Amino acid sequence: MxxxxxxxxxxxxxxxxxxxxxxxxxxxxxxxxxxxxxxxxxxxxxxxxxxxxxxxxxxxxxxxxxxxxxxxxxxxxxxxxxxxxxxxxxxxxxxxxxxxxxxxxxxxxxxxxxxxxxxxxxxxxxxxxxxxxxxxxxxxxxxxxxxxxxxxxxxxxxxxxxxxxxxxxxxxxxxxxxxxxxxxxxxxxxxxxxxxxxxxxxxxxxxxxxxxxxxxxxxxxxxxxxxxxxxxxxxxxxxxxxxxxxxxxxxxxxxxxxxxxxxxxxxxxWGQLDQLMSRLFPFSRGLCHAYWAPNMWAIYSFVDRLLILVAPYLKLSIDPGALHSVTRGLVGDTSFAVLPNISPKLCFSLTLAFHIQALTTLWLKPTWETFVGALTLCGYASFLFGWHVHEKAVLLIIIPFSLIALKDRSYLASFRPLAVAGYISLFPLLFTAQEYPIKTAYTIGWLILFLYVFDRLAPAPSRQRVFLLDRFALLYNAISVPLIIYCSLVHQVLFRDKYEFLPLMFTSTYCAVGVITSWIGFMVCYLSS
Structure with a gap:
């Protein structure tokens, strides 16, 4: 050429x-x-x-x-x-x-x-x-x-x-x-x-x-x-x-x-674009994956499960056909017993709204760091509000965020709960006893080493810093230890093969809290920088 x-x-x-x-x-x-x-x-x-x-x-x-x-x-x-x-x-x-x-x-x-x-x-x-x-x-x-x-x-x-x-x-x-x-x-x-x-x-x-x-x-x-x-x-x-x-x-x-x-x-x-697109975008799948990704819909599903328990006392109507929908581990089978069902259009609208928020800042301030921040926020919005999100998609947030996590301590404070929640949320992918020590020891070792190193390397922010997120991260990290022990060992001892979805629900909900908190903290940093 x-x-x-x-x-x-x-x-x-x-x-x-x-x-x-x-x-x-x-x-x-x-x-x-x-x-x-x-x-x-x-x-x-x-x-x-x-x-x-x-x-x-x-x-x-x-x-x-x-x-x-x-x-x-x-x-x-x-x-x-x-x-x-x-x-x-x-x-x-x-x-x-x-x-x-x-x-x-x-x-x-x-x-x-x-x-x-x-x-x-x-x-x-x-x-x-x-x-x-x-x-x-x-x-x-x-x-x-x-x-x-x-x-x-x-x-x-x-x-x-x-x-x-x-x-x-x-x-x-x-x-x-x-x-x-x-x-x-x-x-x-x-x-x-x-x-x-x-x-x-x-x-x-x-x-x-x-x-x-x-x-x-x-x-x-x-x-x-x-x-x-x-x-x-x-x-x-x-x-x-x-x-x-x-x-x-x-x-x-x-x-x-x-x-x-x-x-x-x-x-x-060859006239095959329609066939190719149907393979790439199978929209017939349900809102939640077989194992809930730790996003807003995991919290929504968890709240729906809790409302089933109190519905008789609060006189709430229950859809009998949806009582086990979100806990059967089936793809394309998501409906809620008490809360309203979620449509793909709503997922798209929420995702687009938060994309626009990040992209507006990027348009007004087109620097490299703002660009990486916008990539991270696009990853957050798509992961938290998307339709049929896989838990593995959390890397779309972690990897871009890592590139600017050491910009200052405010960014690092938002990164900590994301790293803990994102990597622990992957544990259910490996459910055999042989791999339990590997995934647990390696992940905990990584978190201890790199979060310590990051803490030593991150400079102080130029603006006044709010320490509430640091205190939350400390408590959040402490809760992860008993959660891992329960989901990996105690539940099997107490219930054996009963309530198999319970450890997954606890893990997904716990990790969703961490990802959402991290997202809020990062938005504050991004929009105020």
Whole structure:
């Protein structure tokens, strides 16, 4: 390509790195970066030891996707339904599975047979686990770049943040035991966010985010913040919004259209866009996931359960058909016995309202820190008020928030309950006795280490600080200990196989309180900064 804005030139990071990398003594730079390497090696060693660990149905989901993409031509990928775990990720992730399947077929050809449902030979387990470990190198590269792009005076804080993300209990639980590829995709997100620090990196940032959307569409929750920031900081003059940069608009528009055209163009040509969209957006699912995500609807569901108990005394009407709806652990089966039912339209309206609040501030103050704050608030709003939210989506809040958690102690005070609630809310994903010590010890160790380090590194805020959230966090963290003990040990001793949903309800409700409190605290920081 000879165009002045070819993709090769757009993604050339050398001029960007020269602009954002501050001059510092070589010995100082070497002080931080090798630690990322060392922690990556140690973490990878631990994850190799976890190859035989528990694996969820997601393991079979991705094995089946290997088989689909290897055995069938692309125009049949989104129609194949031999397994109940049909392909429901965007085309770039399907292409990623296709690349993996070429190697998988050489290791164990039965692994890529669509008729071998629930196939899990040892070579299959080792290959799929190893593919997650290797793909996580993209996260390491992104964090390395994030540290390198940080102004020298804040390098120590960014290094601590990078280590906290690299060693996140969320990635260990979700990717390396439960089984997914989130760390790789959050690597793309962090690369994109880091590139957005400078004017010369904005175009590359937008392109990488478009690529990310073609890998996993859950990142659409963050798209409004990207749209507003790129429009305000790249397409329009920062000092005069009525002076558009025409060439920048063309560059960004053509580049993003090229990314989406490469992903979805072939399926449009085959007349399959409706089928593809029906796989990506199955709106028939209910309000709550089988295990309630710790959001507003978990609190709403919990209150509904309590009202059932007092309804006879308060003379409240009860819907008999909904008495067990939200506690049966079934997808697409959410209705409330006392409280009014929630519609998708209401979820969308609430999410949009809180998005607009964050985006208005970003429009008025288009700085990098405000952009990351808007990403975090978009993650909060979508997680707290969205329709059929998965508990794993809490990483959409934790990861962007981590990047600015050390801005000052007010931000850190909001981050603490989020970290505790977000990671504890993932515990029910691993319900076997063998993995209980691993998830508990690793998460508690992470929380003690990094919240202590963060506390030492976070500067005092420039404005007057309210300490109420600190006191809440102390009490909230203390309650987590008996909660974990009850849900993991005491409940089984007292009730055995009865009331199986009770520990899940307690965990989800407790964690929802932490996430909501964190959200309120962060909104105060964001809107007053």
């Amino acid at each position: 000879t165009s002045s804005f070819s993709l090769g030139q757009v993604l050339d990071l050398k001029p960007i790195a020269r602009e954002i990398r501050p001059k510092a003594p070589q010995s100082t730079q070497e002080q931080y970066h090798p630690t990322l390497w060392q922690c990556t090696v140690v973490a990878a060693t631990l994850k190799i030891l976890l190859l035989p660990a528990y694996k969820s149905t997601d393991f079979e989901v991705h094995r089946n996707w290997l088989a689909i993409t290897h055995s069938l031509p692309p125009w049949e990928w989104y129609y194949e339904r031999t397994s109940e775990w049909t392909l429901d990720y965007p085309p770039y992730f399907a292409a990623f599975e296709w690349l993996l399947s070429q190697l998988a077929a050489l290791i164990d050809s039965d692994m890529v047979d669509t008729n071998n449902l629930n196939y899990s030979s040892w070579p299959t387990i080792a290959f799929q686990r190893a593919s997650v470990i290797v793909s996580e190198l993209l996260l390491f590269a992104a964090l390395y770049f994030f540290v390198a792009s940080t102004p020298f005076g804040a390098r120590k804080q960014s290094h601590a943040v990078a280590l906290s993300i690299l060693l996140s209990p969320g990635f260990l639980i979700i990717d390396h035991i439960h089984f997914q590829y989130n760390s790789m995709m959050y690597g793309i997100l962090i690369f994109s966010i880091a590139l957005a620090r400078t004017d010369s990196g904005l175009l590359s940032s937008g392109i990488l985010f478009a690529v990310l959307l073609c890998f996993k569409h859950i990142y659409l929750y963050l798209a409004p913040a990207y749209f507003v920031y790129l429009l305000r900081a790249y397409c329009l003059s920062r000092n005069n919004v009525f002076r558009p940069h025409i060439l920048n608009c063309i560059k960004l528009g053509v580049s993003v259209l090229a990314v989406f055209g490469a992903a979805f163009g072939p399926f449009a040509y």
